[in-house]
Amino acid sequence: MTDVMDRPALKVVGTRPIRPDGVDKVTGRAQFGADFHLPGMLVGKIKRSPHAHARIVSIDTRKARALAGVKAVITAADLPDLASQEYEAGESASNLRDLSQNCMARDKALYQGHALAAVAAVSAQVADEALDLIEVVYEVLPHVIDVEAAMEPSAPVLHAHLFTEGLAERPATASNIAKVNRLGRGDLEAGFGEADVVVQGRYTTKAVHQGYIEPHACVAQVSQDGQCQVWSSSQGQFMVRTYCAKILGLEIADIRVTPAEIGGGFGGKTTVYLEPLALALSRQSGHPVKMVMTREEVFRATGPTSGAVIEVKLGAKQDGTIVAADVVLKYQAGAFPGSPVGAGSMTALAAYDIPNVAITGYDVVTNSPKVAAYRAPGAPISAFGVESAIDDLARELGMDPIVLREKNGVVSGVKAVYGPTYRDIGYLETLKAIKDHPHYAAPLGPNQGRGVAVGFWFNVGGESTAAVHVNEDGSAVVVTGNPDIGGSRASMAMMAAEVLGLPVEQVRPIVADTASIGFSMLTGGSRTTFATGMAVTQAAGKIVEDVKRRAALIWDTTVDKVAWESGQAVCLDATKSAVKPLTLAAIAAQAxxxxxxxxxxxxxxxxxxxPGFAVHLCDVEIDRETGHVTVVRYTAAQDVGRAIHPAYVEGQIQGGVAQGVGWALNEEYIFDADGQMENAGFLDYRVPVASDLPMIDAVLVEVPNPRHPFGAKGVGEAPIVPPLAAVANAVRDALGVRMCDLPLSPPKIRAVVDGLAS
Amino acid sequence: MVHVVLAGADGREFTGGEGAFDVEATSVRRLILALDQRFPGFGDYVERRMAFAIDGVIHQDAYGAELAPDSEVCLIPKIGGG
Known part of the structure; x- marks a missing residue:
């Protein structure tokens, strides 16, 4: 496995070639989900619930069906009524009943924006008119969105069939608490008994959206023979195929899904919303159907990540040894179970070697859109609480915050709080990279503060397929089944080029449809460069073995007398001293x-x-008049294993920081008293733009993973874990006051400044 | 004997609350079968919900992964991502 990694000099891996998809994207030629057209295509639109919680008494679609230009109208009655069943597609199991009912409400609308019916018409105008003609009778029910309110026994219950999992005994009554997770070791009480110093805090975060620029979009076509085609932007065409088949009761073999270019996913496109409905509308109408969400629909009806409450209590000895940690996490799941509280629990203390630990997590359904994955799902939330408390502990002990983390940091051989024993991790190296960085010792200006925080993400592997084809001229095509959401095409081409000995420009990476390449799990979990890259490397390795065999045939010698060096076959047979090396092009010409x-x-x-560890250092400046917080300097170090394309890795780190800063300072779902989201647009839901941020200095720490041929570790998720706390700790440093409730928006800062002044 | 550890509360309803035990198995597939024999229903639960950290290396859905006689297998919830 490590033979390639151990080569003395890599020629392609570690360099920064121009991205293969770059020209099409900057010239506007790239085809995103909404760019696809078919002759006779209809426009599909969705009727959505105006209520946060309501029983659907009736839906009358007769007037809509009678409208000229309307070709199809569907409700949940047009989809199979699926039983509760967990099914693995993409990367982990989903409940098919919940998935189907999230695409189209059946008996109850569970959040404002929940789909109730869909139409396909000859134009967007006719489709809108048809939506207005659909008559829905609701029995409006009390709703609950706040996570702790939803946990109360008196809260409106979303699902009569939901009984809390994870308790010693099955409860007698239904509850909004879907599951209780417990994780721990040691003796918590004894641990706190040993402590000289105890700090604790209660922290909150709001639901935030992934904020991808491209709204969900697809085109679906069902032919008269039942063959289905879907063109959509998602993080996994195979995931789309499987979920469509299950939700509609179709055979997988009858569905072909072609991935469009994707304008951001960040986890939010690891599920389906439109594709099954577009197929159902196409099936009914006999026409292709295109569906494109508005930005408002994206906010109201697709998954944000959880709002949460995080309670942290830490105990330490005077020398800085942390002896006990008690963490309670309460995460919104939205309308159906499945918040990322499990991962939040496992990652919360993953960077620390603490003997006595208890972590309790609650997965809580609420009348808000079902949460979807968002980069390192669950981890930034728990890290916000833990890293804020660690910062307070450092202050209480009078210790440097990095020294405190070094003293308690995990190393290879240490058992993680979540169970496994760490191997080949580079956490202490990453802490050192920040401690040694000039930023750490740089002076601060007036009204400025500095914060440190760390983060952890597991990274995953999983099922992948890759093919390598050598063209007649010796160039190559690399085919994978993973949408390129973060530069994977470049890294696939580079790994193939490295093994084949080709210039990377001669390797064309392609993302294929579901009929053109074997199954791959979706692009997510920071798995593609690791897992699909492994498949690419092995496929390229098979090519090398094959061309060595062919060279031996040409030279009339045996394959053991052929070496592959710098992209050409070299004859080692002493009896053939006159033969010249054969390039891949020369061998391909005789294929x-x-x-x-x-x-x-x-x-x-x-x-x-x-796994990946990230250590971030953030400087902020507070405008005491407006309450505005400006991030003035940011340095992010991360153990990346080995960077295949360092510029892309730096981009992943910078992107994670940008999203985390938005989460920390501005972003939040705001609901009114009726459960209506009040800021469903980018004017009122403020994501950071380039002018809000300084240049983010990404520091790559390379501690290779020996289980990958080039040593790669996933890099896309760890960088969003620390920023919430890094920013909050910097604000604490600047203001002298700990602020525990995100976002740290100007009104909240002003309230603290005013309080200090008075 | 392979030493099996349940890091969290997940699955303990099948094991009567036990969080660590030894099992005779030479592969993940055989481990799943042995767990199901010892705690009926647990093997199926483990297959659907859990990943295997074998001596610190995380495996998901890996019947063929080999276990040494002194291996430690930590069962953790399956991990996805964003």
Whole structure:
């Protein structure tokens, strides 16, 4: 496995070639989900609930169906009524009943924006008119959105069938608490008994959206013979295929899904909303149907991540040894169970070696959109609480915050709080990178403060397929089944080029549809460069073995007397001293004579992903008049294993920081008393733009993962974990007051400043 | 004997609350079968919900992964991502 990594000099891996998708994107030629058109295509639109919680008494679609230009109208009655069943598609199991009812409400509307019916019409105008003609009778029910309010026994219950999992005994009554997770070790009481210093805090975060620029969009077509095609932007075309088949009761073999270019996903496109409805509308109408969400629909009806309450209590000895930690996490799941509180629990203390620990997590359904994955799902939330408390502990002890983290930091061989024993991790190296960085010792100006925080993400592997085809001229095509959401095409081409010995410009990476490449789990969990990259590397390795065999045939020698060096076959047979090396182009030109086309495909289930640690350093400046917080300097170090394309890795880190800063300072779902989201647009839901941020200095720490041929670790998720706390700790440093409730928006800062003044 | 550890509360309803035990198994598939034999229903639960950290290396859905006689297998919830 490590033979490639151990090569003395890599020629392609670690360099910064121009991205293969760059020209199309900057010239506007890239085809995103909304760009696809078919002749006779209809426009599909969705009727959505205006109520946060309501029983659907009746839906009358007769007037809509009678409107000229309307070709199809569907409700949940047009979809199979699925039983509760967990099914694995994409990366982990989903409950098919919940998934279906999130796409289209059946008996109850569970959040404002929940889909109730859909129409397909000859124009957007006619479709809108038809939506207005659909008559829905509601029995409006009390709603609950706040996570702790939803946990109360007196709260309106969303699902009569939901009984809390994870309790010693099955409860007698239904509850909004879907599950209780418990994680721990040691003796918490004894641990706190040993402590010289105890700090504790209660922290809150609001629901925030992934904020991808491209709204959900798809085109679906069902032919008269039942063959279905879908073109959509998602994080996994195979995930779309499976979920559509299950939700509609179709055969997987009858569905072909072609991935469009994707304008951001960040986890939010790891599920389906439109595709099954577009297929159902196409099936009914006999026409292709295009559906594109508005930005408002994206906010109201697709998954944000959880709002949460985090309670943290830490105990430490005077020398800084942390002896006990008690963490309670309460996460909104939205309308159906499945918040990321499990991952939040496992990551909360993953950077610390603490003997006595208890972590309790609550997964709580609420009358808000079902949460979806968002970069390192759950981890930024728990890290916000823990890293804020660690910062307070450092102040209480009078210790440098990095020294405190070094003293308690995990190393290889230490058992993680969540169970496994760490191997090949680079946490202390990453802490050192920040401690040694000039930023750490740089002076601060007036009204400025500095914060440190760390983050952890597991990274995953999983099932991937890759094919490598050598063209007649010796160039190559790399085919994978993973949408490129963060630069994976470049890294796939680079790994293939490295093994084949080709210039990377001669390797064209392609993302194929579901009929053109074997199954791959979706792009998520920071798995693609690791797992699909492993498949690409192995496929390229098979090509090398094949061309060595062909060279031996050409030279009339044996394959053990052929070496592959710098992209050409070299003859080691002493009796053939006159022969010259054969390039891949030369061998490809004789492919027909040596066995036919040169091609290889590898399918695997990659195991042994290496976890990533991130350490961030943030300086803020507070405008005491307006309450505005400006991030004036930011340095982010991360153990990346080995950076295949360092510029892309830096981009992942910078993007994670930008999103985390938005989460910390501005972003939040705001609901009115009726459960209506009040800020469903980018004017009122404020994501950071380039002018809000300084240049983010990304520091790559390379501690290779020996289980990947080039040592890669996933890099896309760890960088969003620390920023919430790094910003909050910097604000604490600037103001002298701990602020525990995100976002740290100007009104909240002003209230603190005013309080200090008075 | 392979040493099996449940890091959290997940699955303990099948094990009577036990969080660590030894099992005879040479592969993940055999471990799942052995767990199901010892705690009926647990093998199926583990297959659907859990990942295997084998001596610190996380495996998901890996029947063929080999276990040494002194391996430690930590069962953790399956991990997804964003």
């Amino acid at each position: 027909g004579r040596t066995g036919g086309p040169i091609s290889a495909e590898v399918s695997l289930n990659a195991q042994g992903a290496g």
